[in-house]
Amino acid sequence: LYLCLQVPGFCTSLLLSQTPGQILAQTNNKTEITCHIKKDQSGVYWYRWNQERQLFQFLVFANPLGNSAYGTGVSREKFSVHGGSSQNSYNLQIRSLQASDNGTYYCTISQFAELVFGSGTRLSVVDVLPLPPKPTRAPPSKKPTRSITKSKPADKRDSCSPFVWAPLAACALILLLCLAAAGH
Template identity: 60%
Template sequence: CRSRWGCPSLCIQPRGHRFSTNLLLSKTPHRILAQTNDKIEILCELKTEHAGVYWYRWSQEKQNFEFLVFSNPFGKAIYGTNISEDKFSVPGGSSRTSYSLHVCNLHASDNGTYYCSISQSSQLLLGSGTQLSVVDVLPPPPKTTQAPLSKKPVRCVTKSKGADQKGACSPLVWVPLATSVLVLLLSLVPTAHRLHRLRRRLWLRMHRQ
């Protein structure tokens, strides 16, 4: 990730410091899921200007809080014991409130929670921490299932006074209705025939007189 920098050995591990969390620092993002052999960037934002930050890693598996590197705004770095410069780099920038840590060639051994910190009044003030999980294969993105389009049955709507009558197209409605109308018509045929004959008889009687 970067070239090698020389630095005095007395700067490698801060001594006589106590650790405490503080709202002066924030880390982004809070969680990172990365693939083996990939690389990541962790950003540390300070609320006030500072001449540099320390980077630490907490390993849940090893139960170890390990010093990684100290970086200043110019990108010069002081590495911890047995920490590879090929894996960790701290690019420089013009801002004294924004620092970043690059981690390359990721493996499962890099899993842990990464903290940036500043030294203030014999204390190391820690940021919120970024949890890194390295896997061989990234899980597929969640599928967005689209609800199937419901096929609504065709409905006839006939408006009446004050209300809507729906479902007039249903066979359960018009088949019995048509049957009733047909039966009614058939029953009226003899009656109509009788009335016609009666009217004819009355007409003949009136003309005979």
């Protein structure tokens, strides 16, 4: 579970996808996260991971019939789920956003008595949204000049160093161990 929460995409599956990946929203507004499910399910669970408090909280379960079950202390006025049935997507709507809503939201499904996680949506709530960057003028371009350059042989320093391969090999080893454990 720790790797699922710390490494984006580590516990995702082909059974579901979650959009968007990140949301920057203003205090007191509302937002929505969508979970697309590839095949019929008995319902979707929504969880929130709060990095600061190291808290993983169950928010709500919704099924295709429109029934919902909420976690302890979770407000029905704040969180609601829409969708399901034939369209195979569930939308989590969060109203009256506050800084306490910051975190990573996960949609999950139960598959063979295991929870399968979506990729997660990072929600950041701010009092004032940042202004878009000011456009800058590009310097006037000069006419291109023709030049003939010889290609130089590849430098040995251009190849990947052990600082690149070592973490990649370690990640591949961890993935193989996880697959072996899941297969067992």
